[in-house]
Structure formats: structure tokens, C-alpha cells
Amino acid sequence: MTVPKSRSDRKKKAVYTPPPTAAKPKISPRWLAPAMVTFGLLGILWIGVYYIAGGLIPFMRDLGNWNLAIGFSGLVIAMILSTRWR
Template identity: 35%
Template sequence: MPESRRRKAAVQKKRAQRELEIEKNREPQSSPRWWAPLMVGLMVLGLIVVVTAYVTGGNWPIPFENGNYNLFVGFGVMIVGFLMTLGWK
């Protein structure tokens, strides 16, 4: 036998209240403790690689034939650090 509209509304209201209570009791999710230090560390490490490559003319920290690859490596490390900020809670 089909349920009346009033009964459906009451059941849906109770269900919504239960879901709201569950949502309130749930602990907020946060990032692991190592996330922020690693994120900042990668950004600083990338900055150090880029600055070192500029100061040494691209011959150090990684000796490539073309010194511009050190800049790519440094910016790549920094970009990974910045992308990690998207997942930080």
C-alpha cells in the first residue's frame, strides 16, 4: 500500500536530522603533521636550487651540459610544494 505524503515527509525529516547529527559528530579532517613541513621544505629547497643555479652560472648543484636544467629542477620542486598547498587542510 502506498504511503501518504505526510508520512513520507516525516520519514525524510527524521532521516535528514539523523544525517545532520552524524555530520556534527564527525571530527574535521586535517592533514598529517608532516604535510606542512614537507610542503614548506620543498618550496625552500626549490628556491635554494634556483638561486644556486643563478649564482654559479648554472653549473651547480647538478652539473648539466646546459645550465638551464637546474632552473627547471628548482622550479619543478617549488611547483610540487605549491601543489601540496591544495591538499593542506
């Protein structure tokens, strides 16, 4: 007399093996981190100097509120560069 096989023995699932990946991990360029930090610091310093001594520095006095645009554009560039950092 033979014993019937169970259903789990009949339908064995194949073990999942992920496809091979030959792609190298992405690495940031060497210039990215220093440029990101430099633009961020220059933006903060520009805004800080404008608020502290903007009336005393002739070219900053002539620019007026455009100094804020210059400072914030440095910060925006630093944020854009930070999205490319791996």
C-alpha cells in the same frame, strides 16, 4: 462571538534544525607542512644557486637550463602539497 484567527497563526513554519553531523573535522598529516616548506625552500635555493654560481659548479653547468626545471618542480610540488593542507 469568536474572533477569526489570522493567517500567520494558521500556518506556523517549523524551525529549521540542521541534520546531525558525525564526521570528524579533517586534519592534515604531520609530515605535510614540513614537506611543503622543504620542497619550496629547496626549489628556491636550487634556482638561486644556479643563477649565482651555476657556472662554477660542475654538475649544474652540465645540466644547463634543466636547473630551472628542477627548481620549479620543487616549487610546483610545494604548491600541490599546500592544497592538501587543512
